[in-house]
Amino acid sequence: MQAKASPVKQETDRTFTESARRAQIVNAAIEVIAEVGLAKASFAKIAKQAGLSSTGMISYHFQGKDDLIQAVAAEIMRVSAEFVTGKLAAESGFRGRLRGYFAANLALLDEYPRHLRALSTLVANVRSDDPSMYGLVDQLGAITHAQIEIFRAGQRAGEFREFDPAVMVMATRGALDAAIARAGADPAFDTAACAHELAELFDHATRK
Amino acid sequence: MQAKASPVKQETDRTFTESARRAQIVNAAIEVIAEVGLAKASFAKIAKQAGLSSTGMISYHFQGKDDLIQAVAAEIMRVSAEFVTGKLAAESGFRGRLRGYFAANLALLDEYPRHLRALSTLVANVRSDDPSMYGLVDQLGAITHAQIEIFRAGQRAGEFREFDPAVMVMATRGALDAAIARAGADPAFDTAACAHELAELFDHATRK
Amino acid sequence: MQAKASPVKQETDRTFTESARRAQIVNAAIEVIAEVGLAKASFAKIAKQAGLSSTGMISYHFQGKDDLIQAVAAEIMRVSAEFVTGKLAAESGFRGRLRGYFAANLALLDEYPRHLRALSTLVANVRSDDPSMYGLVDQLGAITHAQIEIFRAGQRAGEFREFDPAVMVMATRGALDAAIARAGADPAFDTAACAHELAELFDHATRK
Amino acid sequence: MQAKASPVKQETDRTFTESARRAQIVNAAIEVIAEVGLAKASFAKIAKQAGLSSTGMISYHFQGKDDLIQAVAAEIMRVSAEFVTGKLAAESGFRGRLRGYFAANLALLDEYPRHLRALSTLVANVRSDDPSMYGLVDQLGAITHAQIEIFRAGQRAGEFREFDPAVMVMATRGALDAAIARAGADPAFDTAACAHELAELFDHATRK
DNA sequence: GATGAATGAGTTTTCATTCAT
DNA sequence: GATGAATGAAAACTCATTCAT
Numbered sequence: 001m002q003a004k005a006s007p008v009k010q011e012t013d014r015t016f017t018e019s020a021r022r023a024q025i026v027n028a029a030i031e032v033i034a035e036v037g038l039a040k041a042s043f044a045k046i047a048k049q050a051g052l053s054s055t056g057m058i059s060y061h062f063q064g065k066d067d068l069i070q071a072v073a074a075e076i077m078r079v080s081a082e083f084v085t086g087k088l089a090a091e092s093g094f095r096g097r098l099r100g101y102f103a104a105n106l107a108l109l110d111e112y113p114r115h116l117r118a119l120s121t122l123v124a125n126v127r128s129d130d131p132s133m134y135g136l137v138d139q140l141g142a143i144t145h146a147q148i149e150i151f152r153a154g155q156r157a158g159e160f161r162e163f164d165p166a167v168m169v170m171a172t173r174g175a176l177d178a179a180i181a182r183a184g185a186d187p188a189f190d191t192a193a194c195a196h197e198l199a200e201l202f203d204h205a206t207r208k
Numbered sequence: 209m210q211a212k213a214s215p216v217k218q219e220t221d222r223t224f225t226e227s228a229r230r231a232q233i234v235n236a237a238i239e240v241i242a243e244v245g246l247a248k249a250s251f252a253k254i255a256k257q258a259g260l261s262s263t264g265m266i267s268y269h270f271q272g273k274d275d276l277i278q279a280v281a282a283e284i285m286r287v288s289a290e291f292v293t294g295k296l297a298a299e300s301g302f303r304g305r306l307r308g309y310f311a312a313n314l315a316l317l318d319e320y321p322r323h324l325r326a327l328s329t330l331v332a333n334v335r336s337d338d339p340s341m342y343g344l345v346d347q348l349g350a351i352t353h354a355q356i357e358i359f360r361a362g363q364r365a366g367e368f369r370e371f372d373p374a375v376m377v378m379a380t381r382g383a384l385d386a387a388i389a390r391a392g393a394d395p396a397f398d399t400a401a402c403a404h405e406l407a408e409l410f411d412h413a414t415r416k
Numbered sequence: 417m418q419a420k421a422s423p424v425k426q427e428t429d430r431t432f433t434e435s436a437r438r439a440q441i442v443n444a445a446i447e448v449i450a451e452v453g454l455a456k457a458s459f460a461k462i463a464k465q466a467g468l469s470s471t472g473m474i475s476y477h478f479q480g481k482d483d484l485i486q487a488v489a490a491e492i493m494r495v496s497a498e499f500v501t502g503k504l505a506a507e508s509g510f511r512g513r514l515r516g517y518f519a520a521n522l523a524l525l526d527e528y529p530r531h532l533r534a535l536s537t538l539v540a541n542v543r544s545d546d547p548s549m550y551g552l553v554d555q556l557g558a559i560t561h562a563q564i565e566i567f568r569a570g571q572r573a574g575e576f577r578e579f580d581p582a583v584m585v586m587a588t589r590g591a592l593d594a595a596i597a598r599a600g601a602d603p604a605f606d607t608a609a610c611a612h613e614l615a616e617l618f619d620h621a622t623r624k
Numbered sequence: 625m626q627a628k629a630s631p632v633k634q635e636t637d638r639t640f641t642e643s644a645r646r647a648q649i650v651n652a653a654i655e656v657i658a659e660v661g662l663a664k665a666s667f668a669k670i671a672k673q674a675g676l677s678s679t680g681m682i683s684y685h686f687q688g689k690d691d692l693i694q695a696v697a698a699e700i701m702r703v704s705a706e707f708v709t710g711k712l713a714a715e716s717g718f719r720g721r722l723r724g725y726f727a728a729n730l731a732l733l734d735e736y737p738r739h740l741r742a743l744s745t746l747v748a749n750v751r752s753d754d755p756s757m758y759g760l761v762d763q764l765g766a767i768t769h770a771q772i773e774i775f776r777a778g779q780r781a782g783e784f785r786e787f788d789p790a791v792m793v794m795a796t797r798g799a800l801d802a803a804i805a806r807a808g809a810d811p812a813f814d815t816a817a818c819a820h821e822l823a824e825l826f827d828h829a830t831r832k
Numbered sequence: 833g834a835t836g837a838a839t840g841a842g843t844t845t846t847c848a849t850t851c852a853t
Numbered sequence: 854g855a856t857g858a859a860t861g862a863a864a865a866c867t868c869a870t871t872c873a874t
Binding site: 035036037038039120121123124125126127128161163164167168170171173174175176177178179181182184185193194197198200201202204205206207 | 243244328332333335336369371372378379385389390393405408409414
Binding site: 019021052053054056057060061 | 858859860861862
């Protein structure tokens with residue numbers, strides 16, 4: 001339970017006062033995880049990617065591997081939220097927002113393909129008994145919950161047919177994750193076309 | 209069929225002469241990967257799960273970790289194909305087959321939750337430069353291709369509206385993967401209800 | 417909390433079914449601790465002393481450094497108890513036993529100088545919040561308690577004057593520890609003479 | 625006396641121009657060594673105890689870890705000598721001085737328990753080939769020698785019986801070290817009572 | 833076939849120390 | 854003087870793999 005060796009002293013500050021080095025390491029970790037997967041993402045590879053001469057630097061800035069992974073997850077969520085929120089602001093109406101959701105997320109995939117690949121890799125390795133991922137799990141859970149509420153509101157507003165909103169959210173999330181995987185494997189993947197197709201798909205799936 | 213199972217690692221023999229030991233190790237590996245993820249699935253944990261006293265036995269039966277993972281993937285695909293094929297045989301009509309597809313896969317999830325969780329974990333860790341996963345990738349690619357052709361045929365037959373079949377397959381696959389993840393995290397997850405909801409969802413999404 | 421990787425499976429067996437390798441490592445550790453102190457007794461030095469090619473072997477046989485240190489303490493206590501018990505058996509009468517105590521312990525020092533030096537080093541580094549040393553602390557506590565009872569019995573029998581037996585035991589133990597330190601620093605230290613002098617000293621200190 | 629404290633590491637300056645920072649670090653090191661032992665007393669822990677934000681400050685003020693340990697030993701000896709000398713000044717007669725010796729040292733233990741615990745820890749880790757400890761060893765050797773001479777003088781004066789003064793000094797030192805260890809482990813340890821008991825013990829042990 | 837000890841490369845982590853600011 | 858980031862060596866530990874029995 002000892003205090004951490006990290007130069008950032010206050011838990012609450014962590015996300016805000018990220019030193020340049022910390023950010024650099026986190027971004028290197030994102031690249032490496034996206035490229036080789038979580039199992040083979042060693043400190044050695046991350047240090048090399050970050051241009052650091054030793055892995056000790058990583059241990060200096062992070063309490064351990066879990067802490068780094070946590071920071072990676074937080075950074076990806078931060079970047080994603082910022083990007084998607086900006087894109088979605090303009091949309092109005094439930095069906096319009098649904099279409100915009102896919103447009104925003106596939107634009108995000110276009111902009112940050114390795115961030116999303118790294119996130120998928122992390123999520124696929126999350127296990128319920130892994131305390132370092134509670135933050136990510138909670139965050140994703142909150143997003144899911146908010147989306148369920150939006151579908152519910154759309155149903156009450158008469159824009160959507162009756163369906164289980166939880167399953168619908170699950171399906172939209174799954175479709176996006178599958179797109180992320182496809183984009184990682186196929187460099188020719190057309191995100192814009194995919195966005196349009198998914199929007200059509202779920203428009204048909206939800207409308208009355 | 210040969211008279212006795214041989215641990216000699218000849219590619220051609222492998223699929224046919226699986227010794228009981230090999231199968232035992234593969235099943236232990238499936239359990240462990242499902243439980244702790246790929247990154248933490250060490251030979252030590254797998255040997256323990258298999259009730260083996262040393263990891264040497266694993267190295268004896270498999271050329272290396274990649275070989276074991278490959279065998280794990282093959283076994284999961286074998287079990288899944290067998291299960292789903294049996295369930296799907298009875299269905300007729302394109303829309304009926306689509307509904308049956310979800311019923312079959314969620315029944316599979318009910319029966320083999322850890323197999324599917326392990327498979328998801330593997331797929332999420334596959335990287336394009338990983339030769340040991342080519343088999344799995346090819347197999348999944350073939351399934352995807354077949355499903356695309358079915359959607360295409362359904363469109364030609366006038367049962368489905370016009371959409372990009374590749375994206376539709378991707379979305380169905382993604383929805384199932386999301387269901388697998390949910391089932392792993394939430395023991396109360398209702399597979400039958402989910403199957404029905406997904407069938408409705410994609411019926412709406414594909415019909416004219 | 418996971419089960420240990422050590423080849424010895426049962427906690428209770430540990431002290432009895434020590435593999436030859438375990439014993440070899442423990443004895444190497446005793447030598448190294450006696451020679452360089454606890455702070456500088458690294459796995460590398462211990463492996464070298466034991467003639468092992470890597471430190472991995474130590475990790476294979478012991479759960480960690482604490483476990484090794486614990487085994488070291490247990491082995492020294494075992495050897496010491498066996499030696500001293502044998503020597504003390506013949507003595508009779510409280511004052512005779514007291515004299516015999518010093519004779520036995522200094523003969524022990526003659527026979528196992530590095531064992532005792534290592535033990536002193538360990539005891540000096542024991543801290544109350546160090547769970548791996550509870551065993552040693554308890555064992556030493558039990559010995560102390562038994563010795564206190566003997567002094568008390570000697571007082572009741574009229575062989576000893578009135579004094580605080582706890583302090584007397586502490587003083588005898590301290591004198592022996594000081595002798596151990598002297599012997600480590602001074603190769604010419606005469607254990608037999610010291611035994612006689614200490615016997616005289618405490619005979620005068622305790623008699624009526 | 626120089627005008628300003630200089631961190632330049634000249635042997636001759638060191639003892640005279642201790643900067644406040646140096647003293648602060650030395651005292652923090654004493655606390656840490658007493659609390660966690662020498663093996664686990666890292667610069668990081670010492671810096672934290674001293675309220676310093678980095679370990680760099682320690683390296684700046686001391687040539688290395690050995691230098692710091694040396695300074696720790698010197699400081700403890702300085703404090704102890706000052707305290708004990710003051711207490712012993714009043715005593716007269718050999719037997720009285722012997723009693724006073726225990727009173728003084730247990731009063732010292734009462735006043736500076738962590739200093740003495742740290743010293744015991746250091747002494748127990750001293751090895752003959754450790755040049756940085758020569759100073760401490762020599763100092764302790766001088767004290768021992770002086771005490772031997774006092775016992776010898778007491779014997780010549782007819783106040784003490786015949787015994788080996790070297791062993792007697794060793795026994796008194798050992799008894800005190802054992803008391804220091806007890807005090808560290810048992811907060812309820814009664815130093816005054818112990819002082820009286822040890823005085824009685826060694827009075828009986830030495831008188832004619 | 834089976835065992836478990838042994839190996840050595842590789843992993844995370846900690847350490848004392850240095851250096852630019 | 855003081856800071857804290859950086860370094861690189863060394864530490865403990867884990868891993869897949871090999872080998873004699």
